[in-house]
Amino acid sequence: MGKIPDEIMRHRLPGTEIKRVGGRFYIQRVKCVWVPEEKKRRKVVLEFIGSVTPDGIQPKRVRRVPTKAVLYSMEYGATWAARQVSCDIFESLEQHFGEEAKWLYVAALLRCVHPSAMRYIEHKYETSYISEVFPGLDMRSESISARMKVLGHNRDGICAFMREFVPSGDWFAIFDGTSVVCRSKNIREAQYGYNSRGCYSSQVNLMYAVALKDDGIAPVFYKRYPGSIRDVSAFRNMANEMGLITALVIADKGFTKKSECERMERDGLSYIMPLRRNSREYSREPLQKAGQHLCLLQQVCRYA
Numbered sequence: 001m002g003k004i005p006d007e008i009m010r011h012r013l014p015g016t017e018i019k020r021v022g023g024r025f026y027i028q029r030v031k032c033v034w035v036p037e038e039k040k041r042r043k044v045v046l047e048f049i050g051s052v053t054p055d056g057i058q059p060k061r062v063r064r065v066p067t068k069a070v071l072y073s074m075e076y077g078a079t080w081a082a083r084q085v086s087c088d089i090f091e092s093l094e095q096h097f098g099e100e101a102k103w104l105y106v107a108a109l110l111r112c113v114h115p116s117a118m119r120y121i122e123h124k125y126e127t128s129y130i131s132e133v134f135p136g137l138d139m140r141s142e143s144i145s146a147r148m149k150v151l152g153h154n155r156d157g158i159c160a161f162m163r164e165f166v167p168s169g170d171w172f173a174i175f176d177g178t179s180v181v182c183r184s185k186n187i188r189e190a191q192y193g194y195n196s197r198g199c200y201s202s203q204v205n206l207m208y209a210v211a212l213k214d215d216g217i218a219p220v221f222y223k224r225y226p227g228s229i230r231d232v233s234a235f236r237n238m239a240n241e242m243g244l245i246t247a248l249v250i251a252d253k254g255f256t257k258k259s260e261c262e263r264m265e266r267d268g269l270s271y272i273m274p275l276r277r278n279s280r281e282y283s284r285e286p287l288q289k290a291g292q293h294l295c296l297l298q299q300v301c302r303y304a
Contacts, residue, residue: 193227
């Protein structure tokens with residue numbers, strides 16, 4: 001360690017020790033204690049006092065917090081990251097919904113970061129730094145529910161917002177639908193219908209559109225419609241709302257309907273769909289040829 005200079009050692013106090021760390025000197029309060037297991041004394045550091053210079057001891061700097069200060073902690077990391085990647089979404093919401101965009105964006109962001117029921121949004125908002133970015137928002141569940149009812153009737157604004165994210169140029173659109181059993185008397189779309197799971201019950205159908213472009217994939221559109229309406233019937237209406245002029249549509253066999261295919265061809269939409277097994281255009285020749293090749297291969301293996 002090296003010898004401590006005399007101009008430093010003269011500032012040593014009783015019960016303290018001066019140590020050299022790098023090119024500087026520090027003083028700390030120490031004491032010796034007896035360790036029975038080791039049967040010897042050991043030095044224990046009690047307190048760091050400060051640094052030592054030839055001029056004297058420089059006390060350590062202590063940040064003192066007023067006793068009346070209100071201390072609190074807020075979640076920051078996940079919310080900050082989500083906000084950085086969704087700035088364009090907020091700008092589009094503000095363009096189409098004005099002041100309503102703030103609570104809508106905050107509620108969606110908090111539920112994305114902390115998946116939870118609406119009644120917990122107020123607590124998540126108060127304990128997140130997003131409350132400092134968008135202060136003074138009423139995020140009570142009752143308030144959000146009331147405003148969402150009004151927002152749900154603004155289908156034109158919702159469609160205009162979603163069209164902002166529909167790609168231009170060459171891209172792929174994947175459509176898929178699902179049904180949600182709903183027995184609510186306050187939702188008019190909850191109607192009796194038959195779904196792919198063989199359930200004939202009161203339900204709401206949802207259709208989603210996903211865009212693929214430049215090796216990227218992102219949801220761009222959705223539509224909610226009554227449970228009595230099948231996916232095929234709602235597809236054209238949703239495509240019109242998206243403003244599709246030319247696109248390559250990839251869909252499952254639930255969309256394979258001659259009238260629907262002819263309508264897409266008239267509208268200039270290209271599509272890829274599997275054929276139904278009872279379709280006249282369904283050819284079994286490839287399967288028959290595959291069987292012949294298999295029999296030939298078995299004969300070759302038999303005589304090999």
